Amino acid sequence: MEISIGGMIGLYGGMLCGLLGWWFGRKKARENRGLDELYYHIWQRARSYAWYATLGAIYIFFSLIMFGVELSAAMVLALILLIHLGSWAIIGMILTINMTVSPSKQLSRVAIAWIVVACSFTLFTVLSIVTGNWLFLLWSILPNVVALTTVALATRIKPVQKNIE
Amino acid sequence: MKNRIRELRKVKQITQEELSKQVGVSRQSIIAIESGKFNPSIELAYNISKVFNCTIEEVFIFEEEGM
Numbered sequence: 001m002e003i004s005i006g007g008m009i010g011l012y013g014g015m016l017c018g019l020l021g022w023w024f025g026r027k028k029a030r031e032n033r034g035l036d037e038l039y040y041h042i043w044q045r046a047r048s049y050a051w052y053a054t055l056g057a058i059y060i061f062f063s064l065i066m067f068g069v070e071l072s073a074a075m076v077l078a079l080i081l082l083i084h085l086g087s088w089a090i091i092g093m094i095l096t097i098n099m100t101v102s103p104s105k106q107l108s109r110v111a112i113a114w115i116v117v118a119c120s121f122t123l124f125t126v127l128s129i130v131t132g133n134w135l136f137l138l139w140s141i142l143p144n145v146v147a148l149t150t151v152a153l154a155t156r157i158k159p160v161q162k163n164i165e
Numbered sequence: 166m167k168n169r170i171r172e173l174r175k176v177k178q179i180t181q182e183e184l185s186k187q188v189g190v191s192r193q194s195i196i197a198i199e200s201g202k203f204n205p206s207i208e209l210a211y212n213i214s215k216v217f218n219c220t221i222e223e224v225f226i227f228e229e230e231g232m
Binding site for chain 2: 029032033034036037038041096098099100
């Protein structure tokens with residue numbers, strides 16, 4: 001049995017950094033009365049959306065396996081962990097910004113989200129072609145899921161605003 | 166749900182920061198509530214109304230969908 005030192009540093013180091021960031025973030029927020037009901041509302045919603053992203057990723061991986069693609073357990077677990085935690089954090093940040101910016105700026109974020117989709121897909125396609133390893137394409141899942149969620153959130157907000165007007 | 170927080174703040178001459186301190190939430194929460202992006206809990210709505218010496222119905226205007 002081989003022990004991967006790099007993997008262990010990445011896994012536990014990442015967890016430690018994440019926990020420290022989370023702890024300091026909460027400490028700073030508490031000083032500004034930031035741990036209020038809006039905070040819990042945003043981060044509960046972000047966690048909910050992150051599970052949708054994870055569910056989507058699981059279905060994508062199962063589909064790939066059914067198409068005969070060989071995926072290692074470590075790779076799939078790493079990607080699912082990345083997609084879950086990454087989408088949780090990014091969606092939380094997007095929702096936090098959404099609460100305090102004007103609706104006109106939300107529209108421009110839709111454009112940015114589409115640019116992210118196009119860029120990440122192009123980048124990982126080029127990487128796959130250059131290296132000859134198409135599995136690089138899997139890394140475009142996270143930015144694409146987050147960007148498409150941003151588009152979905154922004155377009156869901158628009159009709160409500162029209163009703164108010 | 167619409168609200169009259171901005172209007173009442175101007176009458177009482179208090180800033181978003183002052184209001185947030187009085188009700189114990191962040192300024193971002195007051196911004197989100199004022200702009201109608203976030204509906205506060207009944208407890209927070211009551212505390213905000215109390216700052217303005219109003220009832221909840223006087224500060225928050227509930228509108229049913231389709232009305």
